[in-house]
Amino acid sequence: MNATAARLTALGRAELTLLARNRNNLFVALLMPVLMIFLLRSSLSGTDDLPMGVAEATVVGGTGMVLVLVVYMNLVATYVARREELVLKRLRTGEARDTEILAGAALPASVIALVQCAILTALGPAVLDASAPRRPDLLLAGVVAGILxxxxxxxxxxxxTRSVESAGLTTLPFFLVSAMGSGLMVPTEALPDAVAPVAELLPLSGVMELVRAGWLGVGQVGGKELLGAGLTTVAWIVLSVFAVQKWFRWEPRR
Incomplete structure (x- = not known):
């Protein structure tokens, strides 16, 4: 266990150093979520039929934005860069297991996302005039599940994704689908009745339901919906792990 922790710490420290040297990735990880949150608040201010307040919709959607931008979009570029530089291939010849290599590379982005979500939770009521989270435990569960x-x-x-340059294109569909269908920019209650059942099955929808329950309370979401959100999230995590084990490439295509 200590050896595993030491390897993860070493890999995470090395990745953090590389992240600090990459201005583009650093901007996406630190500043882009802040800009998107204020853009989200501005766009929601003109919406009249929100099922919750503008401030609450902003903090719920902002949490999702942090997760997608900091973890997903940043990590796709990171994994591709390390693959193309043969870093992943070299790491596999050492003591670190495959899961440790991937987790170590994801450690800095995950910690940054947790810190930013914590800042949003602490400052949301003061800066955005939102109510305090009614179920912090569900909010934390949603954020951690979202990171995984x-x-x-x-x-x-x-x-x-064949190159770092193409990462912006390959991550865009998931970002757009999540933004419009999983409750990041458009609350799920505002979706048409014909679209809502499909949107509930999207990868990030369960996570966003947990986050929303954390901010608004179970009474605003419903126990049945919360159980479905948890099961959907677990199912997508299991599918993603299976897909990584089966198709993840550790070396560049030649």
Whole structure:
């Protein structure tokens, strides 16, 4: 256990150093979520039929934005870069297991996402005039589950991502689908009745339901919906792990 922790710490420290040297990735990880949250608040301010307040919709959607931008989009570029530089291949010849290599590379982004979500939770009531989270335990569960899911989905997305430059294109469909269908920019209650059942099955929808329950309370979400959200999230995590084990590439295509 100590050896595993030491390897993860070493891999995470090395990845953090590389992240600090990459201005583009650093901007996406640190500043882009802040800009998107204020853009989200501005766009929601003109909506009249929100099932919750603008401030609450902003903090719920903002949490999702942090997860997608910091974890998913950042990690796809990171994994591809390490693959193309043969870093992943070299690491596999050492003592670190495959899961440790992927987890170590994801450690800095995951910690940054947790810190940003914590800052949003602490400052949301003061800066955005939102109510305090009614169920912090569910909010934390949603954020942690979201990180686990998005790390797996990021690794899966590298299968169709040939270069770091193309990462912006291969991650865009998931970002757009999640933004419009999973409750990041458009609350799920505002979706048409014909679309809502399909949207509930999207990868990030269960996570966002947990996050929303954390902010608004179980009474605003419903126990049945919360159970379905948890099961959907677990199912997508299991599928992503299976896909990584089966299709993840450790070496560049030649």
């Amino acid at each position: 899911l998005l790390v797996g989905l990021a690794a899966v997305t590298t299968v169709i």
